[in-house]
Amino acid sequence: MIRTTKFAMGLAAGVVTLLVAGCGGGTPIGGNGDAASAVYVAPGDYDEFYFFTSGGFSGHLGVYGLPSGRLLKQVPIFSQWAENGWGYSEETKAMLETSYGFVPWGDSHHPELSQTDGVIDGRWLFINENNTPRIARIDLTTFETVEIIEIPNSAGNHASPFVTQNTEYTVAATRFSVPTPQADVPIESFKENFSGMLSFVKVADNGRMSIAFQILVPGYNYDLSHSGKGPSHGWSFFTSYNTEQANTLLEVNASQNDKDYIAAVNWMRAEECVANGQGEQWTSNYVHNYFNDQHIAVSDMENGTTVITPATCSDMVYYLPTPKSPHGVNVDPSGLLIVAGGKLAAVVTVHSFTKMIVAIENEDFIGEVEGIPILRYESILAGEVENPGLGPLHTEFDGRGYAYTSAFISSEIVKWSLETFEVVDRIPAYYSIGHLSIPGGDTREPWGKWVIALNKTTKDRYLPTGPELTHSAQLIDISGDKMRLLLEFPTVGEPHYAQALPASLIKDKQVRIYPLDENHHPLATKTEADARVEREGRNVHVYMTTIRTHFVPDNIEGVQVGDSVFFHVTNLEQDWDVPHGFAITGANTSELLLMPGETRTIVWLPTRIGVYPFYCTDFCSALHQEMQGYVRVSPRGSSVPISFNTP
């Protein structure tokens, strides 16, 4: 009854605030010259921050500049990208291999920048794939995906890839509990047979990932995660919902319990148990893809992971009761407060790490599930934030004692004090905000200039584009007492989470060219004199070079219908911003886009006789239109010999 009253009051307060905001508190687009100058980056000037947005169902990563909101690049990751041959070229196809075979699409969710001592260090960006559980690593000197590791014994990799304070680990977890290991069982046997898995992926000094250990946990839906920092370093926190363990109509059946759990994982304790041999070796097949030193993606089929259970490794996992179907879990910059966005809860719950440790020492438990002690809610609570908006999801921090929580249903950002747990300001989001992002807002040292709202729907905010409308980001100034909307810009795909870092961290480390001297591709053609065409049975290999403004060779004869023609193209340029493209009529693959000094291969299957042009697709120079050539295709068994021209 009391809770209901609070909830109603929260609603009323939310509505009143929205009305007030609507009457001039908000900042109408284009109506504020001050806002315009705050986000104006003059032509030729650089943005202050790089902003990395998940591409959502595009499977990619968006890279924007802040404060301008200008789109700088899309980095292909989990989905094929015909624009540059990602996932089509012979050198990149392996990156999309999984234990299920080649998977051409993925659902990217949470970009996570690497950290040292709890601060963003600009080494790498990790991002998770939800559908076929994977984690990718992007090199921030080339803005290229350099590694993708599959997560075995998992399903719906959503609570990922949040890193520990020194990027010791990036984590993964099961959002959709499944029989683990997989088994042919009735779906109705969920409660007996389904489990969740919390996976810890070790990150080596060179960035290389490996599955360190997996923790088998009760079959709930593990939704989001964040790791501890400072005093809570060594712990990771995972929200869960569906503690009801429903296997159908979850929208109702998984929304019955007043509280679900945050799993608090002492991963240092887990390391001890693994070192003591308390883990079990499972034969888990998974695929690990990475670029080798020839800049060619290779796939290793791995098998075997170490699985530990809370029952065999005590003091490793505890459940923190948390209302209600919590989504985001965020740790404040001090590392002492654990904030949960209970998406059906009337309050935002803040747990105290210090109290949690005391409760564990006092064994202040109210029960146990499969060897996991459940702590007493009242004993670990630091505070509850009243009137946090409807459907609180995620929280970020400004480093000045305030937290910012996104509220999906009431479509707003709510600012509250980490000292008093009182709401001090709120601002509408257009519309249905999911994640929000403050540069460094989940680290020990946020750059608290702005909060960026990441909105799921935009309805009337932009020129309409048929049934499908853009998603959006909104840049909101948080430097003063009142939040102030500065800018709104469309985003590619669905921006789930996003992170930002100061441009100065990585701007001057950008790779401009790949030196030809260091091109170790075994099929590279490093001089025009080495360009050639060779037949091996039904395969024809074209060793081709590009440089402004010609291909060598550019006249090729002797190809026959039914051949497989491998174009191994090397861009001989050693000049920044001079890529060349390669495309040929009727290719069932894609084009190639070759960075200076790079070698890439595309396969062409000629099906008809004739003479077919190929050309450069990237406007490279004044004579770009002249950068073309021909392949003559003769009938199968023709006597036309292989021939080609060189300068």
Next chain:
Amino acid sequence: MLRSSRVLIATASILLGLVFVFPLWRIDLKAPQYPEGLGLLIKISDITGVKPYDLQNINGLNHYIGMKAIEPDSIPELRFMPVFVAVMIAAGLLVAGTGNRALLYIWVGVFLIGSVAGLVDFWLWSYDYGHNLDPTAAIKVPGMTYQPPLIGSKKLLNFVATSWPGLGGLAAMVSVGIGSVVAIGEWRRARSGAEATG
């Protein structure tokens, strides 16, 4: 020769050693597409880009106007010049050591002739590259040639070429200047000394 003259000649000789360390000349090219510029360093025994790959990129661009590729290995002056300069340094030290006035005149004379010859050769070299163009070049602008200036700036199509002596070149100029001033001074002193005694 005065002691001070001998010290000055020794200094000039040692100063000349800087041409082994610093470039003789520098040509900078700027265009809209190259906001950071491209550049050539003409050194005593090599021609390189200011940045890695600049030479390769300049050659790449020059092929549009039919200019020959600059290939340091095929330029004989780059093999001859270091020997000449090394001999000049050794000879200069010999002049300073012996204090022999006749040797001084010869040294300064050869140095002056060598310097002028070097500059003329450089000018002829750039003239050849700038004028002797492939008639099948893609870009042919009637009446247009592409010789960069010896000193100063000149607009060459979309590029502005700026040419200046490098530290090595300046060192050589100062060295030959010191040599000349000392030689004139010694010559005057010898003449007045001869008059006084004669």
